[in-house]
Structure formats: C-alpha cells, structure tokens
Amino acid sequence: MTDQRIYNFNAGPAALPLPVLEEIQASFLNFKNSGMSITEISHRSSYFDEVINDAVTRTKRLLKLDDRYHVLFIQGGASMQFAMIPMNLLSPNDTADYINTGTWSTKAIKEAQLLGKSIDVVASSEDKNFSYIPKDISFNKGAKFVHLTSNNTIKGTQFYEFPDTGGIPIIADMSSDIFSKPLDMEKFGMVYAGAQKNLGPSGTCMVIIRKDMLDSANEDLPSMLKYSTYSSKNSMYNTPPCFGIYTIDLVLKWIEEEMGGMKKIEEYNVQKADVLYDLIDASSFYSATAEKYSRSLMNVTFRLPSEKLEQDFVERATQHGLGGLKGHRSVGGCRASIYNAATMESMYALVEFMESFEKENK
Ligand SMILES: *Cc1c(COP(=O)(O)O)cnc(C)c1O
Numbered sequence: 001m002t003d004q005r006i007y008n009f010n011a012g013p014a015a016l017p018l019p020v021l022e023e024i025q026a027s028f029l030n031f032k033n034s035g036m037s038i039t040e041i042s043h044r045s046s047y048f049d050e051v052i053n054d055a056v057t058r059t060k061r062l063l064k065l066d067d068r069y070h071v072l073f074i075q076g077g078a079s080m081q082f083a084m085i086p087m088n089l090l091s092p093n094d095t096a097d098y099i100n101t102g103t104w105s106t107k108a109i110k111e112a113q114l115l116g117k118s119i120d121v122v123a124s125s126e127d128k129n130f131s132y133i134p135k136d137i138s139f140n141k142g143a144k145f146v147h148l149t150s151n152n153t154i155k156g157t158q159f160y161e162f163p164d165t166g167g168i169p170i171i172a173d174m175s176s177d178i179f180s181k182p183l184d185m186e187k188f189g190m191v192y193a194g195a196q197k198n199l200g201p202s203g204t205c206m207v208i209i210r211k212d213m214l215d216s217a218n219e220d221l222p223s224m225l226k227y228s229t230y231s232s233k234n235s236m237y238n239t240p241p242c243f244g245i246y247t248i249d250l251v252l253k254w255i256e257e258e259m260g261g262m263k264k265i266e267e268y269n270v271q272k273a274d275v276l277y278d279l280i281d282a283s284s285f286y287s288a289t290a291e292k293y294s295r296s297l298m299n300v301t302f303r304l305p306s307e308k309l310e311q312d313f314v315e316r317a318t319q320h321g322l323g324g325l326k327g328h329r330s331v332g333g334c335r336a337s338i339y340n341a342a343t344m345e346s347m348y349a350l351v352e353f354m355e356s357f358e359k360e361n362k
Contacts, residue, residue: 063179
C-alpha cells in the first residue's frame with residue numbers, strides 16, 4: 001500500500017502519461033463547460049463528436065495517413081480482431097498467411113482456424129521459445145493478407161523491419177507498439193491495437209484499415225462484427241466506448257504537443273530501452289531472454305540466476321515503489337514494460353534498484 005504513485009512497469013493495462021490523467025481528473029465533473037462528465041454526455045452530442053473526430057484527425061496526422069484509410073474504434077479488445085479479421089476478410093476460396101511469433105499470434109491463428117478458414121502458418125519461432133523474429137520468409141503468392149504481431153508483449157521481441165511480402169497487404173497486431181515510432185503504412189492493409197498498452201484504457205481497439213480491403217469483405221455477418229458497420233457510421237452504430245476514445249484522444253494530443261511527435265517519441269523510447277539493455281548486457285547476473293536483434297523496445301524481458309531470486313527481486317522492487325516487474329505467468333522471469341508513458345526517471349529508478357539488488361545477491 002502506498003499514498004504515492006509508483007514507477008509502473010505493468011504490461012497492460014499499463015501506465016498512462018501523468019498529464020493525461022491530470023487532465024481527465026480536472027475535467028471529470030464538468031467536461032468543456034457542458035455541466036456533465038465525459039461519462040455522462042450523449043455520444044450523439046457535439047461534445048463527443050468533437051472528441052472522436054479529433055482522435056481520428058490526430059491519428060491520421062501522427063501516422064501520416066491519407067484518405068485511403070479508415071480509423072475505427074471497436075470494442076472487444078485486440079482479441080475480438082483475431083476473429084473479425086478472418087470473418088470479414090476471408091471468403092471460402094481465400095487463404096491467408098500467418099507468422100507465429102508468440103502467444104498473441106498463436107491466439108490469432110487459433111481463431112481463424114476455429115472459423116474454418118484456410119490459413120498457412122508460413123513462419124514460426126516456436127522452436128526457440130519465441131525468442132526471435134523469423135527472417136527470409138516465403139509467402140504464398142495468392143494469399144489475401146499476411147498476419148503478424150509487430151511486438152510480442154509476453155516474449156519481449158519486436159519486428160524492426162517488416163518482411164517483403166511481394167505486395168500482399170500485411171495485417172499487424174500492434175497492440176503493444178502502436179504510436180511508439182513512426183509507421184509507414186504502405187505495406188499494411190490494416191493495423192489494430194488494443195488500447196491498454198500505449199493508448200488508453202482497456203476495452204477499446206483502434207483499427208486502421210485501408211478502404212480497398214473492405215471492397216470484397218463479407219457482408220453477411222452480424223452488424224457488430226462487420227467492419228462496414230463501423231466505417232459507415234464513424235464507429236457510432238451503437239454506443240461507442242466514449243471514455244476510452246476520449247482518453248486516446250488526450251494521449252495522442254500529449255504525443256503531438258508535449259512529446260514532439262512520432263520521431264521524437266521513438267528517440268525517447270530507444271534511449272529508455274538502451275538504459276535497461278545496457279545494464280543487462282553488462283551483467284552476468286541478469287540475462288535477456290530475447291535474441292539481441294529481435295528484442296523489444298517496449299517489453300524488456302530478463303531472467304535472474306534462479307526462480308527464488310526472481311521472486312525476491314519482484315517483491316523487493318515492489319517495496320521500493322517499482323511495480324509490475326513479474327514476467328507473464330506463461331513464461332516466468334521478469335519483464336519491464338516501458339511503453340510511451342514510462343519516463344526516463346523510472347528507468348533510472350529501476351536501474352539503480354537492479355544494481356543494488358545484484359550487489360546484495362551475487
Ligand atoms: C494485450 C495484447 C492483446 C490482447 O488485447 P485485449 O485487448 O486484451 O484483447 C493482443 N495482442 C497483443 C500484442 C497484446 O499485447
């Protein structure tokens with residue numbers, strides 16, 4: 001228990017920028033002089049229209065998207081997209097290629113298979129416990145799309161470069177690295193991200209989809225599971241996750257106005273990750289679990305010499321106001337998730353703690 005804000009390394013839901021939380025707090029009871037909270041106003045009001053339109057405009061400006069793209073907000077998290085993608089985009093005669101780089105890709109593959117779709121897992125790093133990103137992949141010429149997970153939140157790996165698919169559009173689950181660096185959308189037909197890592201509260205998924213991807217999409221689907229329902233109604237066919245979209249808008253505003261945009265935030269993220277990896281690389285006590293040229297700038301996964309020490313490490317860190325450092329239950333070890341909102345100050349606090357823990361336990 002503490003009466004102070006901790007250094008928060010949670011994987012998701014994760015830390016949000018303090019200025020964003022403060023702005024939410026300050027305007028919570030009376031949003032833009034409406035006399036109501038953002039959680040109390042109609043999604044059909046001009047107040048909310050402004051919010052959702054601003055979130056879309058900022059997304060397009062930050063990621064340099066032209067009019068070929070829809071920006072949608074869909075409930076059900078990133079996991080819902082695992083099903084919506086094959087449902088909408090694969091007809092009975094279509095096939096798709098999937099790259100398996102860990103837990104989330106595996107789940108996406110499973111959903112497509114559950115729906116009876118024809119997919120081919122063209123590459124996997126399962127042979128080495130998903131500790132690397134596969135290279136030199138050959139794709140099926142007729143594939144409708146290539147699905148991949150750009151950052152593997154649990155295994156701590158990340159695509160630095162996206163594969164050359166020979167023009168087949170890539171669909172990427174960018175839940176844990178969207179808006180962490182500039183994005184060149186040319187290779188992508190769609191990217192999507194559950195909000196709770198880099199963007200806002202859980203429950204909202206941002207979907208960016210190129211309009212032509214919907215040209216041959218299946219229309220005989222329930223309304224709520226069909227992209228065209230969202231694209232034709234500015235994501236407001238039903239009541240959207242208003243608070244989530246509002247928070248996302250504030251986070252995007254923070255990136256643009258306080259962090260200096262995508263290039264700057266990338267530089268900051270590289271510097272932050274370097275601080276941790278430099279310590280881990282120089283140490284014989286801590287060891288990184290991901291291969292050097294695949295390791296993530298967002299989720300730094302590492303191990304200590306024994307499970308007992310890992311347990312002590314997490315416990316002692318918590319006592320020092322450093323939270324969320326336990327690795328995912330499926331892999332063990334430790335993990336520091338350092339998304340956009342993690343500060344350099346929190347890196348230094350963690351490094352200082354890691355150094356003193358090593359000294360005491362070596
Ligand atoms: C967290 C995460 C998900 C799951 O998101 P939900 O919103 O819980 O469905 C999917 N993919 C990746 C890469 C994630 O990090």
